[in-house]
Amino acid sequence: MNSLFDITGKKAIVTGGAQGLACGMAEGLMEQGAEVCIIDVSPKVTETAKNFRDRGFQCHDVIADLGNMEMLEKAFHTAVDAMGGLDIIVNAAGVQRRHKSEEFPLEDWEFVMNINLTAVFRLCQLAARHYLENGGGKIINIASMLSYFGGYTVPAYAASKGGVAQITKAFANEWAGKNINVNALAPGYMATVMNTALINDEGRSSEIEKRIPAGRWGTPEDMKGPVVFLASSASDYLNGAIIPVDGGYLSR
Numbered sequence: 001m002n003s004l005f006d007i008t009g010k011k012a013i014v015t016g017g018a019q020g021l022a023c024g025m026a027e028g029l030m031e032q033g034a035e036v037c038i039i040d041v042s043p044k045v046t047e048t049a050k051n052f053r054d055r056g057f058q059c060h061d062v063i064a065d066l067g068n069m070e071m072l073e074k075a076f077h078t079a080v081d082a083m084g085g086l087d088i089i090v091n092a093a094g095v096q097r098r099h100k101s102e103e104f105p106l107e108d109w110e111f112v113m114n115i116n117l118t119a120v121f122r123l124c125q126l127a128a129r130h131y132l133e134n135g136g137g138k139i140i141n142i143a144s145m146l147s148y149f150g151g152y153t154v155p156a157y158a159a160s161k162g163g164v165a166q167i168t169k170a171f172a173n174e175w176a177g178k179n180i181n182v183n184a185l186a187p188g189y190m191a192t193v194m195n196t197a198l199i200n201d202e203g204r205s206s207e208i209e210k211r212i213p214a215g216r217w218g219t220p221e222d223m224k225g226p227v228v229f230l231a232s233s234a235s236d237y238l239n240g241a242i243i244p245v246d247g248g249y250l251s252r
Helices: 020-031 044-054 069-083 106-134 155-178 193-200 202-211 220-231
Strands: 011-015 035-040 059-063 088-091 137-142 180-187 242-245
Touching (some): 011 020, 011 106, 020 035, 020 088, 035 044, 035 069, 044 059, 059 069, 088 106, 088 220, 106 137, 106 155, 106 180, 137 220, 155 242, 180 220, 193 202
Parallel strands (some): 011 035, 035 059, 137 180
16 A cells, blocks of 8 residues: 555656745655655745755755746756656645735736746646656646635636636546546645735634634645645546645535
């Protein structure tokens, strides 16, 4: 059974991994033996990668703005070259903007959609092209609770994460028969920087926590097991799935 979850020697890209959930997932992959390249727009990614290397992990870092397609493609190829291949990609980079829907600026809409959806689309394409030439691989997208419902004051984020769920299914239809697994994790309410506004809103935070059967907000640690599962042979017959990691939030 342990061999099903063994990813020793596998090579993975994790976007947005300088901090938060993506950092937790990168750590989880490395703890199970994978070599990881973290791509992030923040210079903090260099420090994050160094900290992982100091702990004995194989970790590379690339600084890139994934909203710029030229930089995105260069970063992807730099990461693959640094590791000498690619077996897993985790498209976890994401941004958020909040405004009343009737006042939502077009530039913020475009910014969110470009990072959260267009960049994911392009990285899936690039990874699939590599996998098609090299025998297959794993694509793990990061959806959201807002892939299921609309949220409040976040129309761009909701649209982008709905789109992530749908392209995950669309790609799975075409690539499942070619030894490429395409699935997504949908984190619930997680205690991360992106949710600072919700966490600091005592009334809303309490309301959310009361709906979560697990009785608490999630953490980056909670994403480790699910991402390792999707990265490993244990998920070889899973395709086009959107898996909630939400403490039971959707069930209530």
